[in-house]
Amino acid sequence: MVKISIVYDSNFKGQTAALAECVAEGARTVEGAEVHVLHVDDVDDNWSTLHTSDALIFGSPTYIGSVSGKFKLFAEKLAGEVWLKRMWKNKFAAGFTVSAGQSGDKMNCLTQMIVFASQMAMIWVPQHALGGKYSTAGSDKDINRLAGYLGAMAQANIDEPADIAPPESDRETARMHGRHVTQVAAQFIVGQTTLPFQEETPFDAEGEGRPLTLPELSG
Template sequence: MQLRVAVLFHSGYGHTAKQAEAVAAGARQVAGAEVDLISIPDLTEETWPVLDAADAIIFGSPTYMSGASAVFRGFVEATSARWADNLRWRDKIAAGFTNSGSMSGDKLNTLTELALFAAQHGMIWVGLAAFSGWNTSTGTIDDVNRLGSWLGAMAQSNNDQGPEFGPCPSDLRTAEALGRRVAEVTLRHTRGRLAEPEPAQPAAA
């Protein structure tokens, strides 16, 4: 079965782009998944239909000043026509990821913002199904989900270093796990919809 997953993101300095690539790589691990990786500045009238045709959209933004970037917010407002068009993205699978310089950096607020945006479009949000790491005496920075997030994938990158130094490998594996989970859930969701019986037609008068 074929399914289409779009990973749509904004990255100011390249760190969130690296995270987005890991999300896409995880989704591609699921057989039948076709993945489109789209940077918001590259979104054109020709690429909007890719989002419309996707079975799942995974949103990504850096966390700036406690929330999503202005570029991502511009995209959110640009979707209003699709919202007004009878919730065109209704029942698509959705998920999200974010990166910031601080360990916390209020990244949860950004993920909440992304989830509420998806909910307003009638989408179905999928979180990260992974135990938190780095929270015991034997835990390390190499643990998957080391930042302990379930609403989406979080990553941390040092403010004074470029994307060649961050996010760290465990944060990228966490992003990969999110992409894989979204593709798996989307596959089950799509199969379920295809198995639904056709609605009964009213009897002829």
């Protein structure tokens, strides 16, 4: 059994939400996977799900070349107890983003997620599928057509609804990303059982609720 949570924001047209569902579809193809999909608005009712997940896959639209404001607020909730107690240490992390532009400065959005995951001592899983559309033989139907590797990148036209934008190639890239992250996490769990970390006792996340914030901890 491997537990995956997809935590995403999506405010404009639901295009990142559509991609989150694709990531979940891919994750669910791994035998024994338990997959949760959470909008950042719903995180406060689901902390124990996040604390007990083996992998967290972050999703945010790229807004002004950055993660969205709501996603950043979610990240800042972890700056207290989760950070201080290393509660999410050795959980896997991965990311995906959608923007209207082909670039749209999506890379900055994913880079912010990597910094966030690293601060939480998580293990980042890159987007593994080889980039497409590198030559005249390529097309927008290629898997990983935007040739991004930090995470799954998608592009959605600003005048199209979320059921058709981003296009199927980006959706399939997201499914592959979700499946890959889930497989890596599942392998790690088996490895940990065989060869546990010796230097410390892992944080017991069972029963944990809302993490204390930095202001609460610092008095």
